[in-house]
Every structure is written in C-alpha cells, then in structure tokens.
Amino acid sequence: MALVTTTEMFRKAYEGGYAVGAFNVNNMESVQGITEAAGELKSPLILQVSAGARKYAGHIYLLKLVEAALVENDIPIALHLDHGADFAICKSCIDGGFTSVMIDGSRFSLEENIEVTRRVVEYAHSKGTVVEGELGRLAGVEDDVKVNSEDSSYTHPDEVEEFVARTGVDSLAIAIGTSHGAFKFRPGQKPQLRFDILEEVSRRLPGFPIVLHGASSVSQEYVKIIQENGGQLKDAIGIPEDMLRKAARSAVCKINIDSDLRLAMTAGVRAALFAAPSAFDPREYLKAGRADVKTLVKHKITEVLGSAGMA
Template structure:
C-alpha cells in the first residue's frame, strides 16, 4: 500500500491504550529491519527522520526508500518528520511526500511557538497531514542539538491545554522526564504530570527519548494517553555494535551484503520487542 498518515493509527492506539512505534530511519538496512519487525508483529509502524537524516540521505532517495517500503509492506507505514525546526523545513517535507510532521518550536517563547505551530498546522491540514508539536524541553541530544537534562523543564498542563487548543495539532509531545540519547541513569518519569496533561489535552501523546526507558515505564505510559513512542538511539547503538562485532571476527571481509546482515537481523528482533512492549 502507499504511505499513510498517522491519523488513523494514532487514533486507534489512543482509544485502545496501546502505542505505535516510531523508529529512526537512518539508512536502507534500518528501514528494512523496521518494516520486517512491524510485519512480524502485524503492527502499523512509523518511519521517521530528522532534517539532518534526510539531508544526509538526500530527499529523493529518502522518499523513494520510504515509498518502496510502504508499497511492499503488509502493514500500514507512515513517514514522519521528527523535530522539524522551521516552517521551510516542514514545507520541504510536505512537498516531498511526508505523511506526518513534527514542528518543534519548543525553544521559542510561548507566543512565538504557538504562532509557528499554527502556521504549520494550517498548511498541513490543507493536504490532510497531521501535525505533532512539543511544549516544555526534553533533554539530551537530538539532531546535533544538545540540552543538558538538568536544564530541561517539564510541560505545564495548563499551558499545554491552551497550546493544543490554539494550535490545532493532532498529537502532542510533552516533557515529563524522558531525554534524547543515552541515559546516564534510569529516567524518573512524571506519570502524575502526564496524567494531568492527558486529561486537559485529550489528544494522542508522544514519548520522545524512549531508548533506554524500562519496559515497565513504557507500558505504564500507555495508561496516560501515550500513543506514539520514538526509538532511535537504541537502533543506532545496536547496528554499530553488530557491525563492529562482525569485523572483529571477520577483519578482511569487504562485502556489505555480509557485514550488514547480522546488524539488520538484530534490529528486526529489537523492533519486534519494542512493538510487543507497546501492545497492552
């Protein structure tokens, strides 16, 4: 089938207290692993890229790979822009064929953030593409931007209600204790805060920085409106570890069809495990 939007998959997940896995699509091998893992579990799946990823891959290749994956997949597949930093970046992705968009104005003052997100939502709604946005600040490293976890701040539920209402977004990424990248220690997620945000916003919520979050915490978040969970760092770490291990055993191998295969197989198992965790 063709690429689909995230609207129906997130609505069903939100209504039925499970979540859709959204996986960083860094190259062809990872894309194929994500699709295979999703097919093995019979679950819809989201391929997502930051702007730096599609700039590295180059947009025509990124779109072609995602479309080919969706057309051959036995499950619904969406292509999502993660942390789009500007209106121009969002428009580039919409024109190219992305079926889901995140605009991230979380570093802007509130009024400027609302204005930017509203502008993006108006444009995306015209072609029926759902928009995700963030309020509060999630620590860690994302797309070469770094914020110390100690300087991150949580989302205010009252402001979140206004933000969602005035921007018209379809899904919302609150800051409630997760961080991008690798955790130095187990994150302390603020589930009371998440519960309050869900009650006031009543739209699908998104967990960023899920790599390294314990399975029990992932499952608990499903009770409070989390319907999309982002994974990227764990995929990159495992892919790199498997390639390094292969060359340690086979230092003279030069065939990428051989040294990428163990990495792909390992990622298939990881994707399957994450998706199963998100199914209550």
C-alpha cells in the same frame, strides 16, 4: 498500500491502550529491518526522518526506500519529520510526500511556539498532512537537537489546552523525564518519569494523542557487545521498559525510538567485523546490523508498545 497519516493509528492506539512505534531511519538497512519486523508482527508503523538523516541520505532516497517498504509489507505506515526546526523544513517535507511533520518550537516562548506551530498546521492541513507540536524541552543530544540539563524543562499542564486550541495540532509531545541520546542516566541514577504530569495532561486533553520523545531503553546487551568488540561506550542506562509500557497504556499513542536502533545496528556490524577481521564486503556486515535492528524492533513492538496485531 499508500502512506497514511497517523490520525487513525492514534485513535485506535488510544482506545486500545497501546502505542505506535516511531522508529528513526537513516539508510536502506534500517528501513528494511524495521519494516520487516512490523510487517511480520502486523503492527502499524511510523518511520521518522530527522534533519541529520535528510542531510546524510537525502530526502528523495529516504522517500523511495519507504515507498519500497510499502510494496513489501502490507501494514499502515506513516512517514514523519522528526524535530522540524522551522516552517521551511516542514513545508519541504509536506510538499515532498511526508504524511506527518513535527514542528519543534519548544525553544521559544509559549506565544512564539504557538505562532510557528499554527503556521505549520495551517499549511499542513491544507495538504492533508498532520502535525505534532511540542511543549517542554527534553535534555540530551539527537542530531541537530542539543539541550543541556539546565535548559530542559517539564511540560506545564496548565499550558496544554491553550496550545492545542490555538494551534490545531493533531498530537502533542510532552517532557516528563525522558531525554534524547543513548546516555540518559549514569549508573546509580534512578530514572523516573513524571506520570503525574502525564495524568494531568491527559485529564485536560481527554482523548488527545500524546507523544514521548527520547524513549530508548539503552539495551545493555548491545552496549556490552559494542564494548567487547572495540567500542568505547561508557556504561549507562535508559528509560526502563516497564515505565514505557505503562505510558503506552495511557494517553501516549506514539513512542520515539532512535538511540536503541543505532546501538543495535552498531552491535551487529562490530560483531560481524570482529568475527571476520578480513571481511571487506559491506553486504555481509550490514546484513548483521540489519538483523539486530529487526530483532530489536520486534522486541519493542511486543514487549513495550503492545501494537502487535493492530495493523
């Protein structure tokens, strides 16, 4: 099976009341763990690559790893650029085999965001690639994306119709209270998503696929494992999974998951190394990390996204 775009995935997700998981990949073990989980559960899948991942592993290495996963798993997989900073990086990924790209113009004014997004859309559509745009800014840190709380902002529903109409984007990432990074809320803080904004955006864009970034739930199980095995993580909580499931039942067709994957991989590797301090074979401790990634993704697909059996 060849790589696909997200168009048909999102149509089915919107009509079926579930979301497709967009899982960030950085190396072979993450690709294997994610795709094996989705393959066994027959779930559609989006593998996404950040600027940091491209710098770390290289575009070609990641592309070939994903192509290998297509041979091993009979499910629809889209390859997506996460947070494309400008036209050049989006063009590079489009020309380099990606089937979906995100152009993140949220740091610009509305007019500038429309201009850069429209330029990417025109080029992408000429190549058969789909485009995700963004309105509103999420706080937090993820690779090259760094936004402090003072500069973050919710999406304004009164801007979404003009943005979609003038850019021609295929999906829209909105800011309703999620944030990038593992440590979204400190103990005692109450996470709360602005479902009123989501509902108003959905009303203004009926049938249009909405995306949530920064949607990791920060598994306390993995945080505890890391802490017990020498990690210096502080206690924190992420987005409650019941809120994400509620979003997936509405217009949200794509939910991004990155920090939870990092925590799962790190927990598996740390536990393996502490259990065998003299171990020096990376195949052993990376295998443990891969297994925890697979377990996490299965949980997300069945308990949060609702996409099992929808491939």
